[in-house]
Amino acid sequence: MKIKIFTLFVFCFAIHSCKNDTQNAASGTETVIELYNGPIIDMHIHAYNKDIGGMMFGMDHPNPLKNETYKGVHTPEEQKAETFKKFEKHNIVLALTSDGQIWFEDAPDKILISGRNMPLDSLRKMAENGNLYAIGELNPFYGGITADDDSQKPFFDLAEELNLPVGFHIMPGGPPGGIYHMGMDRVRVRNANPKQLEEVLVSHPKLKVYVMHGGWPYLDDMKAMLYAHPQLYLDIAAIDWILPKEELHNFLKGLVDSGFGNRIMFGTDQMVWPETIDIAVDAVNSADFLTIEQKEDIFFDNAAEFLNLSEEKIKELKSE
Template structure:
């Protein structure tokens, strides 16, 4: 009898989404080399509290002071582990499609390992060395470029309307592929981190996209990290430009939960729940995917319909998935 009672409890007491998860689209995933980050580095999810430590500016920054939680998540120790653990997380949470940016060769390796249509290939620009427009055209023709981004302009201290990037936005509009651009916070204490010297918080204003959107009215563009913390500016831009979407990546799992929920609720209350995309911004910590999904699931102010829109429906519309593709994603 005890065994039967246990089985009945599992079937009747477990939430439906835990028994059979509905599909998810992750609009912001990375296939980075694992050795870019020290292997096994811990990271605190936002629901455990994230603290930016105070330190003497004459002293060397101690990054260990950022980890002040009981249950951190850990970065992968090799390229293969990063790939395999990330793909396992995608399967676990029924992420059917994931826009994935990184070195072209690594993205191709992840696509092969994942099989099917799971990995949607993205190519970055706005880095210190960008691919030429001709190279991007070749990648697109070969099926290796479906989304142009992440655009790392803010990490270079550059504005989106800088003339040197005009050809990239024009190409995306011509090819009718989306652009994902970083606007928002960088790593904590970015001004003190070697390699991030060019990053400028002041280059994260959503208003800097205005001229790009006016020049390219047919361009599908989404702002990664929703221009955090400049939510009012983002709302003003979305109100003005109907082809502008946002994703919630990184902020959804790594930022203080109260801050993230405040920003998300403000965008939803402003009427933009149909233009908010789920993204994890998984880089080196595969468990970030699950942490990000749980953050949306636990949001007390979101209805079931709004959660489904953020998790899947908005991205399906933004990516222009066909009815057949949507139906395939919903097959279990």
């Protein structure tokens, strides 16, 4: 008899649970994530050839934070072809590309050249010829040097003079533990705080700077910098595929909830692992705390404003 009573109780409990689930679904309490499928501006791409970034080809990227490994392409031709395929797949209409001169002739309508590791005279000449959209990435972080070091001042001076934005790379630098097995022996966490840019911004008030990789993991300091310096933006490149999704979303939500959703820009930092573009797009699209308008800001509108795209150009890109 006891067995029959227990069976009846379980059966009734199951019916009650199912009824509640049905009521929740009917009442619309399920979380519905609206996916953005409009045009995307990627603010952080790399073009390589045998002379620039050649050592990267064929290198896989193990990511212990997510227990994943990303497969590296083996040739410059493969890198370009596979990256362009991802552009088409995800409707990436513009890509601010470090060393973009390597790819510019193949896709002049998509590639915006960002100059890096070049003499000042070469940068100036490219700008005068109308072929330079930004200076960067500036990455003294790998040499143990911060933004306010005297060695960096000429680049910020030139960018302000030419009215060009600067992309400044901080953390993360290389894969987890790269200090020990990637020859990055000068990288130090103490040099990764975005506050290092403060004197640069104050002394160059007309200069637009964006912090590459979002200033992660210094969320509070990044919020303070955005509050104090309205000319400062950030991209979420690399952290949108190397970090666990929950960590990226926590960081992103902290910025958006603080009112800085209009200065966050999408980027991938795609090097030789094209699949990371897929992961990065999904990382933003899967954020259930973002409205479709906020996703559009991150994927397109904020970068369009930062790059001073004309209304005509924006309209053209959004109609594609």
